[in-house]
Amino acid sequence: MIREELKSVREELVNVKDDLVSVTKSVQSNVKKEVRSYADAIKSGQQEVIEAATAPVMVKNVCQTINVEKLERERRKKNVVISQVPEASPSLSGEQRKAHDIDYICSDKLGVKPNEIVNYFRAGRVRHHENGNVLPRPLVVVMKSVESSNYWHNDGKGFHQGIHWVNEDLCKADRDAKFFLRQERRKRQKLQEQIQQQKLKEQQQ
Secondary structure, three states: OHHHHHHHHHHHHHHHHHHHHHHHHHHHHHHHHHHHHHHHHHHHHHHHHHHHHHHHHHHHHHHHHHHHHHHHHHHHOOEEEEOOOOOOOOOOOHHHHHHHHHHHHOOOOOOOOHHHEEEEEEOOOOEEOOOOOEEOOOEEEEEOOHHHHHHHOOOOOOEEEOOEEEEEOOOHHHHHHHHHHHHHHHHHHHHHHHHHHHHHHHHHO
8 A cells, every 4th residue: 555655656756857847848948939039139129220320321421422522523613634734843932833833834835824714733742753853743723614614624525735634623433433434445445356356367267
C-alpha cells in the first residue's frame, strides 16, 4: 500500500517536473518574442523618426543649393571670362597691374570698349610654368549689361580672338555639367570613329 502511494507520488513529481520544464520553455519563448518585438518596435520607431527628420533636411538642403546656384547664375550673367591675357609684372602696384589689364583688353587685341566695363579682376591663384614664367590667370570682366556680355561670349558659344577666348562666367554646377557633356560628346565621337573604321575594314575585305 505504502509502496503504491510512493510510486504514485513519484509519478506526480515527474509530471510536475515535466510541466515545469514545459512552462519554463514557454515563458522563455514568450519573453524572447516580446523582447524581439520591443526591439523591432524601437528600431522601427527610430527609423521613422530618422526618416521624418531626414526628409525635410534633405529637401531643405536641395532647395538651398538650388537657390544658391540660381543667385550665382544671376550674379554672373553680366560677366565674361577672358583667357590668356598676359599678367603684368609683379613688381608693379595693384593699380598699375589693373591699368595694364584694362589697357590690354581695350586695345586692338580684343577691342572691348571702356564704357562697356563696370569692373574686372583676376580669378584664382598665381601659378608658374616650369621655366618660372607666370601662367596668366583668367580675367573676369563685369559688363554693363547682359546684352553686352552675351555679345562678347557669343551667347555661350565662346568668342575666339587670336590667342584669347572670351567665355561666359559659369557657376560650378554649370561648369561641371558642361564638362560632363563635353566628355560624353568625345565618347560618342570616338565610338562613331571606331564604327566607321570597322565598316571600312569590312568593305576592304
